[in-house]
Amino acid sequence: MRIFRTVRAMTAWSASLHREGVVIGLVPTMGALHAGHRALIRTARLSCDALVVSLFVNPPQFGLREDFSRYPRRFRSDAGLCRAEGVDVLFVPTGDEMYPPGFATSVAVQSLSRRWEGARRPGHFEGVATIVAKLCSLVRPEIAFLGQKDFQQAVLVRRLLEDLNLGARVVVCPTVRDDDGLALSSRNQYLTPAQRRAAPVLYAGLKAAQAAVRAGVRSASRITRIMRDRIATEPLARVEYLSVCDPHTLEPLSRVTRGAVLLGAIRLGRVRLIDNLLIRGDQ
Amino acid sequence: MRIFRTVRAMTAWSASLHREGVVIGLVPTMGALHAGHRALIRTARLSCDALVVSLFVNPPQFGLREDFSRYPRRFRSDAGLCRAEGVDVLFVPTGDEMYPPGFATSVAVQSLSRRWEGARRPGHFEGVATIVAKLCSLVRPEIAFLGQKDFQQAVLVRRLLEDLNLGARVVVCPTVRDDDGLALSSRNQYLTPAQRRAAPVLYAGLKAAQAAVRAGVRSASRITRIMRDRIATEPLARVEYLSVCDPHTLEPLSRVTRGAVLLGAIRLGRVRLIDNLLIRGDQ
Numbered sequence: 001m002r003i004f005r006t007v008r009a010m011t012a013w014s015a016s017l018h019r020e021g022v023v024i025g026l027v028p029t030m031g032a033l034h035a036g037h038r039a040l041i042r043t044a045r046l047s048c049d050a051l052v053v054s055l056f057v058n059p060p061q062f063g064l065r066e067d068f069s070r071y072p073r074r075f076r077s078d079a080g081l082c083r084a085e086g087v088d089v090l091f092v093p094t095g096d097e098m099y100p101p102g103f104a105t106s107v108a109v110q111s112l113s114r115r116w117e118g119a120r121r122p123g124h125f126e127g128v129a130t131i132v133a134k135l136c137s138l139v140r141p142e143i144a145f146l147g148q149k150d151f152q153q154a155v156l157v158r159r160l161l162e163d164l165n166l167g168a169r170v171v172v173c174p175t176v177r178d179d180d181g182l183a184l185s186s187r188n189q190y191l192t193p194a195q196r197r198a199a200p201v202l203y204a205g206l207k208a209a210q211a212a213v214r215a216g217v218r219s220a221s222r223i224t225r226i227m228r229d230r231i232a233t234e235p236l237a238r239v240e241y242l243s244v245c246d247p248h249t250l251e252p253l254s255r256v257t258r259g260a261v262l263l264g265a266i267r268l269g270r271v272r273l274i275d276n277l278l279i280r281g282d283q
Numbered sequence: 284m285r286i287f288r289t290v291r292a293m294t295a296w297s298a299s300l301h302r303e304g305v306v307i308g309l310v311p312t313m314g315a316l317h318a319g320h321r322a323l324i325r326t327a328r329l330s331c332d333a334l335v336v337s338l339f340v341n342p343p344q345f346g347l348r349e350d351f352s353r354y355p356r357r358f359r360s361d362a363g364l365c366r367a368e369g370v371d372v373l374f375v376p377t378g379d380e381m382y383p384p385g386f387a388t389s390v391a392v393q394s395l396s397r398r399w400e401g402a403r404r405p406g407h408f409e410g411v412a413t414i415v416a417k418l419c420s421l422v423r424p425e426i427a428f429l430g431q432k433d434f435q436q437a438v439l440v441r442r443l444l445e446d447l448n449l450g451a452r453v454v455v456c457p458t459v460r461d462d463d464g465l466a467l468s469s470r471n472q473y474l475t476p477a478q479r480r481a482a483p484v485l486y487a488g489l490k491a492a493q494a495a496v497r498a499g500v501r502s503a504s505r506i507t508r509i510m511r512d513r514i515a516t517e518p519l520a521r522v523e524y525l526s527v528c529d530p531h532t533l534e535p536l537s538r539v540t541r542g543a544v545l546l547g548a549i550r551l552g553r554v555r556l557i558d559n560l561l562i563r564g565d566q
Binding site for chain 1: 290294301388412413417446450
């Protein structure tokens with residue numbers, strides 16, 4: 001496995017592979033890799049000739065009061081996981097490589113970054129869109145692999161890559177969960193033991209709503225109420241938002257007639273958790 | 284010469300050339316080609332293996348009260364000029380090809396788009412940055428050729444391509460002028476005969492300032508006054524802005540010690556004209 005720390009090395013490798021017609025896959029990450037990332041890497045490994053994992057904790061996508069400085073950094077174990085999974089290139093640029101002095105450009109996907117996570121985390125999605133545009137410009141992958149856990153991010157990146165003609169499509173891989181249903185996240189390690197025991201309530205709320213839809217409930221407000229009531233059984237959890245949305249536009253639905261996505265965010269103390277579930281109203 | 288009207292055809296051609304290691308040059312235009320464009324195309328033709336000219340009147344870079352609908356469209360003569368100059372591909376996408384339903388992404392180069400043209404034309408440079416990012420993503424040129432007449436645009440595009448790692452560098456070609464000094468522009472045809480006779484006063488003002496700098500004047504306010512006084516001799520001309528700026532950041536200078544750019548915009552009736560001149564204070 002090669003480890004590139006400069007844009008120049010990364011682009012030179014990518015350009016030489018493009019001349020050979022090689023299909024490049026990209027798994028963009030912020031490191032602190034867990035089994036969810038491993039699943040992404042394995043899916044990517046099976047469908048691409050050459051596989052790049054990027055590892056960059058991207059300052060602009062963190063808010064002023066967020067956890068940029070304490071975000072977990074574990075380069076050696078991350079590199080070990082990538083090597084074991086057959087990754088060809090680990091791209092680990094410095095901040096100055098990605099944002100040199102004078103950097104001034106930002107990318108926004110207006111309609112998809114206003115709601116939900118975007119409303120709670122001002123600037124977050126501009127940070128995501130800008131770094132993804134940069135990574136896809138310099139790696140030139142045919143496929144970018146993203147996890148379903150960050151559903152809004154995946155929808156936004158799909159739109160971004162298409163809108164800017166970056167030549168990459170998005171493959172979304174299913175969320176990987178602990179045995180009790182909690183979606184894996186690098187931020188789960190911030191949870192105290194008591195918060196950790198409470199954390200699966202978000203997924204339990206989504207599953208309760210899914211069961212109701214399967215039993216015939218169609219009203220989005222009733223479905224949201226079912227999620228809210230289930231999460232209210234856990235005194236440590238505070239709901240940030242719960243919604244029933246169109247899975248492409250992320251606009252709220254009033255009724256579930258075909259495909260929809262349940263989106264939820266809760267807070268346990270100072271830790272935010274997000275999760276989601278795709279449902280169908282026509283089955 | 285091939286004429287491509289779809290993104291798919293354009294990218295397929297570009298990808299196939301990249302596999303052969305061909306150096307692609309791009310001259311992005313809005314059509315209505317004049318001798319200034321011809322000079323760009325000739326410069327590009329000499330330094331690239333394959334040459335693409337794009338021709339797209341880009342709606343987002345026009346303000347609500349601007350001239351999008353009446354902007355000159357002369358496809359047949361434009362195509363004839365390109366063919367005569369040995370262009371390989373004329374890329375003429377439709378609006379729907381570039382901005383399909385659901386399009387939601389915009390690109391901004393914050394620090395460089397606030398002042399001068401950006402202050403007078405809200406949204407203009409976001410429109411420019413977005414279309415240039417798209418064109419460079421899908422054509423994948425190694426060099427984009429831009430005219431010096433739109434100096435702020437050239438500085439902004441250089442920053443944009445570097446910031447988004449689009450793999451293209453900018454070559455700026457000198458402004459082409461009529462015999463009386465008026466910079467060529469597709470918008471000059473909007474001028475009445477009287478306005479056309481008055482129009483060279485902007486360049487005359489820039490030249491007067493340049494002569495003063497050569498004679499030892501260093502104060503930016505004195506240099507600006509010299510431009511303003513010269514332009515005031517023409518009763519039809521109304522100054523929009525005149526400035527002495529750093530040629531990289533476009534921030535105003537107080538004194539000219541090394542390189543600087545004189546930027547100017549005037550209005551003749553409803554027609555806006557811009558022009559600029561690079562000067563040096565250390566010679």
